[in-house]
Amino acid sequence: MRSAYPSYVALSGGVGGAKLALGLSRAVSGDELLVVANIGDDFEHLGLYICPDLDTLAYTISGLNNWQLGWGRNDETWNFMDTLADLGGEAWFRLGDRDLALHVRRSRRLRDGASLSSTAKEIAFRLGVRCAICPCSDDPIRTMVTTDAGELEFQRYFVEQRAVPRIRSLRYQGAETARPSTTFVDALSGDGLKAVIICPSNPLLSIGPILAMRQARDALQHTPVPIIAVSPLRSGKAFKGPTESNMRDLGMTPDSLGVAQYYGSLIDGIVIDHSDADLAPQIRELGISVTFADISMPAPEDCERLAREVVGIVERNEIRKQVVE
Numbered sequence: 001m002r003s004a005y006p007s008y009v010a011l012s013g014g015v016g017g018a019k020l021a022l023g024l025s026r027a028v029s030g031d032e033l034l035v036v037a038n039i040g041d042d043f044e045h046l047g048l049y050i051c052p053d054l055d056t057l058a059y060t061i062s063g064l065n066n067w068q069l070g071w072g073r074n075d076e077t078w079n080f081m082d083t084l085a086d087l088g089g090e091a092w093f094r095l096g097d098r099d100l101a102l103h104v105r106r107s108r109r110l111r112d113g114a115s116l117s118s119t120a121k122e123i124a125f126r127l128g129v130r131c132a133i134c135p136c137s138d139d140p141i142r143t144m145v146t147t148d149a150g151e152l153e154f155q156r157y158f159v160e161q162r163a164v165p166r167i168r169s170l171r172y173q174g175a176e177t178a179r180p181s182t183t184f185v186d187a188l189s190g191d192g193l194k195a196v197i198i199c200p201s202n203p204l205l206s207i208g209p210i211l212a213m214r215q216a217r218d219a220l221q222h223t224p225v226p227i228i229a230v231s232p233l234r235s236g237k238a239f240k241g242p243t244e245s246n247m248r249d250l251g252m253t254p255d256s257l258g259v260a261q262y263y264g265s266l267i268d269g270i271v272i273d274h275s276d277a278d279l280a281p282q283i284r285e286l287g288i289s290v291t292f293a294d295i296s297m298p299a300p301e302d303c304e305r306l307a308r309e310v311v312g313i314v315e316r317n318e319i320r321k322q323v324v325e
Contacts, residue, residue, distance in 0.1 A: 004190075004191075005186065005187055005190025005191055005192055005193060006031070006032055006033055006034040006132065006187050006190065006192075006193065007028065007032040007033070007192055007193060007194045007195075008024060008028060008032060008033050008034070008193075008194060008195055008196075008197060008311070008314075009034050009036060009184075009187050009188060009193065009195075009196045009197070010024055010033065010034070010035045010036065010196075010197045010198075010199055011036050011038075011136075011196070011197070011198045011199060011201075011207055011210055012035055012036065012037060012038065012053070012057060012199040012201055012206070013037075013038045013041075013053050013199070013201030013202060013205065013206025013207065014038075014041070014052055014053040014056035014057065014070075014071060014201070014206070015056060015070040015071065015201075015240055015241065016199070016200045016201055016202075016232050016239055016240060016241070016297075017053075017057075017199035017200060017201035017206060018053075018056045018057045018059075018060035018061070018065075018199075019060065019200075019297040019303045020197070020199040020200055020230060020297070020303060020306060020307055020310075021033075021035045021057055021060065021061055021131075021199060022060050022061050022300060022303045022304075022307075023297070023300075023302075023303030023304040023305070023306055023307025023308070024131075024197070024307040024310075024311070025061050025129075025130050025131045026303075026304045026307065027304060027307040027308045027310075027311050028311060030130040030131045030132075031131075031132075032131075033131040033132065034131070034132045034133075034134065034183065034184075034187050035057055035061075035131060035132065035133045035134075036134055036135075036136050036181075036184050036210065037051075037053045037054045037057055037120070037133060037134070037135050037136060038053045038136060038201070038205075038206045038207065038209050038210055039051065039053070039054070039116070039135045039136055039137060039140070039141050039209065040141050040142060040143035040154060040172055040205065040206070040208070040209030041053055041143065041154050041155065041158075041205075041206075042054075042140070042141075042142070043142070043153060043154070043155050045090070045093055045095075045155075046084075046089075046090065046095070047107070048095075048100075048103040048104065048106075048107045049103065049106055049107045049110055050093075050095075050103055050155075051106065051116070051120075051135070052071065052155075053206065054120050054123075054133065054135060055099070055102060055123075056070075056071050057133055058120075058123055058124050058127050058129055058133060059071075059072070059073055059127070061124075061129045061130065061131065061133070062124075062127040062128045062129045062130075063128075064127060067300075070240055072094075072096050072099055073096055073098045073099055075098075076096035076097065076098055076099065077096065077097045077098070078094070078096055078097065079097055080095065080096075080097050080100055081094055081095060081096070092159060092160045093155060093159050093160070102123060105119075105123070106119050106123065109122070115138045116135045116137075116138045117134050117135055117138050117181050117182075117183060120133055120134055120135055121133070121134070132183070134181050134183040134184055135181055136180060136181060136184060136209070136210040136213070136216065137178045137179060137180050137181055137184075137213060137216075138179075138181055139174060139177065139178035139179055140174050140178070141172055141173065141174045141175045141178050141209045141212070141213070142154065142172070142173040142174055143170065143171075143172055143173075143205060143208075143209055144170070144171045144172075144173050145157040145165075145167055145170060146167070146168045146169040146170070146171070147161075147165035147166060147167055147168060148165050148166045148168070149161070149165040152165070154205070158205075158242075163241075163242040163245070163246075166249050167245075167246055167249040167250060168249070169250070170204060170205075170208065170250070172208065172209045172212040175209060175212035175213050176212075176214075178213050179213070179215060180213050180215050180216040180219065184216065184219075185215070185216070185219050188219045188220065188223040189219070189223065189224075193223070193224070193225050194225055194314050194315075195225050195226050195227070195228055195314040196220065196223060196225060196226070196227040196228070197227075197228050197229075197230065197310060198227065198228070198229040198230065198263070198267065199230060200230045200231060200232035200239075200295065201232060202232060202238075202241055202242070202243045202246065203232070203243070203247075203259055203262045203263065204243075204246050204247065204250065204262075205242075205243075205246065211266070217266070220266060221265075221266060224321065225321060226268040226269060226314070226319045226320060226321045227266060227267045227268050227269075228267065228268065228269045228270065228271065228310065228313065228314070228319055229259065229260070229263055229267045229269070229270045229271070230270070230271045230295060230306070230310060231256040231259050231260075231270060231271065231272045231273065231276070231295060232259065233254065233255055233256055233258075233259060233276075234256075234273040234275055234276065234295055234296065235255075235273070235275050235276065236254055236255040239296065239297075247262075255276065255279060256270065256272040256273070256276045256279050256283070257279045257282050257283055260283045260286055260288050261286065263288075264286065265286075265287065265322065267288055268288065268289060268319050268320065268321055268322050269288060269289035269290065269291065269313070269318075269319035270283060270288055270289070270290055270291075271291050271292070271293050271295065271309075271310060271313070272290060272291075272292060272293075272295070273292070273293070273294065273295045273296075274292045274293070274294065277292060280292075287322065289318070289319045289320070291313055291318060291319070293306060293309045293310075294306070
């Protein structure tokens with residue numbers, strides 16, 4: 001009988017992380033995969049509870065996503081936002097007509113007392129997602145960005161300000177008291193778990209809020225399986241988003257070495273692009289194993305290709321769990 005727990009737990013933000021999550025959902029059976037989503041981007045807007053990374057994951061894995069934009073649904077219309085703008089409303093954060101229905105449904109369920117985990121599970125099922133998706137916590141965590149323009153809520157920095165202001169510091173409001181979701185924690189110690197995969201999401205903005213929860217970090221550090229990160233950078237450049245500039249602003253090396261240094265002893269291995277092979281010796285000096293792959297994912301078939309390579313690394317036992325002292 002198959003274990004009730006997943007074989008793979010993937011930590012993810014949106015866009016880049018969602019692409020690998022899509023690939024993983026194709027590389028292994030649905031009941032073998034749990035995708036744990038960042039909630040630091042979540043916020044309330046127009047009276048609705050918005051969860052950008054949870055929704056990007058659900059849309060991408062179900063095949064409903066807008067592949068060109070990287071977020072939102074395909075075949076979207078914008079009548080609501082256009083009318084709102086005409087009326088002088090806040091139109092800086094774009095919500096498509098189809099997407100809007102999801103936010104209305106989630107907000108109603110949360111007001112009725114449902115947890116974020118249960119609403120995410122329901123929405124994923126309704127959209128035809130073939131694996132489990134859960135938020136990293138049912139408690140609120142908000143990424144706050146201190147910039148040259150002052151402290152901004154994440155979406156104000158990322159969307160309204162287009163990630164232009166220079167970052168001075170980050171804080172994950174609420175993470176000090178937030179508890180990781182039960183599904184997340186149970187999976188880390190579950191029977192049959194083979195690996196934890198950190199998807200190629202922005203380490204600071206997408207994975208950082210998850211790791212900021214002490215219970216989550218402790219559970220990850222003591223999970224008996226290897227933790228493998230996939231770099232979001234190739235040749236020091238991000239495929240999409242402000243990862244490179246964020247790392248530079250905060251005094252980090254904006255390349256795969258810097259990513260490995262950020263995760264440090266939490267990870268046992270990292271997958272980097274072939275073009276970054278010169279960084280491998282320095283990464284190995286950190287006690288982190290290095291494997292190489294083409295980490296670009298321009299199309300769905302590339303997501304599956306990379307995911308199968310990562311799964312193959314696990315199945316061949318190429319990366320061993322470091323001993324926890």
